[in-house]
Amino acid sequence: MHLTIAQFINGAVLQRDEVGESPCEVHSFYRGEELYFLKTSPAIYQATTYSVLREAAVLRWLAGKVNVPEVVLTAQDAQGEYMITRAVPGVPLAERIGDAPALFAQALRQMQSIDIADCPFDSSAAMRLRELEFLLNEGLIDEDYDLSDWPGLHTPQDLLAHLHATMPDEDLVFSHGDLGDSNIFVTDTDELYFIDLGRGGKADRWLDIAFIHRNLREEVNDATAARFLAALGQPDAAAKRRFFEQLDELF
The missing domain is CATH 3.90.1200.10 (Aminoglycoside phosphotransferase (APH), C-terminal lobe)
Incomplete structure (x- = not known):
């Protein structure tokens, strides 16, 4: 796991989210009382719509236009791409x-x-x-x-x-x-x-x-x-x- 991502998670328990069929992995975790999601995509998908850095860019562009998750942190290394977002209500x-x-x-x-x-x-x-x-x-x-x-x-x-x-x-x-x-x-x-x-x-x-x-x-x-x-x-x-x-x- 990328160092900055690991530092943010800070040892919290990661709960795998089984919903969805994409090659990305999604885990939820708590930091204090707040719920976050970690989404990762393998490096081979970098040029596709499975890329979580592409998704992070879309979310940032949409912020203020419609309700979407807040992107807290992104990172990339040889293994893949990483994005942490805040959970949405509802x-x-x-x-x-x-x-x-x-x-x-x-x-x-x-x-x-x-x-x-x-x-x-x-x-x-x-x-x-x-x-x-x-x-x-x-x-x-x-x-x-x-x-x-x-x-x-x-x-x-x-x-x-x-x-x-x-x-x-x-x-x-x-x-x-x-x-x-x-x-x-x-x-x-x-x-x-x-x-x-x-x-x-x-x-x-x-x-x-x-x-x-x-x-x-x-x-x-x-x-x-x-x-x-x-x-x-x-x-x-x-x-x-x-x-x-x-x-x-x-x-």
């Missing part, structure tokens, strides 16, 4: 799943209202496909991928080729990049806090919508997911939603 939206459509709609509005005129973070489809090619070449894709929902796509290489062939024209907004019910925290007064923003940046507006729709479909039901889409007040872009779900399959 509970995961997953614990308020009955209120999910309205809370997701609020989260989406907050994300897409962020001015991207000076946003330095590229999370476009082209960038993400370059990232996916790197992960494939390095043998770093998610080993639990399941292509059974996509007829005619049998291998990760098939999927990559298909994604290149179907890459949409993009209507860029600020995108969380992984806007699911474990990455949004809700307080008792329905104030929202956003975590896990490594993929945050300029991307098509339907990326976050696709993830929300999938989340509601899987955790509530198809009818609730359909109502969420209908309430957006714009025509459904089913091809874009499918593209972004397919893109996520290997991450």
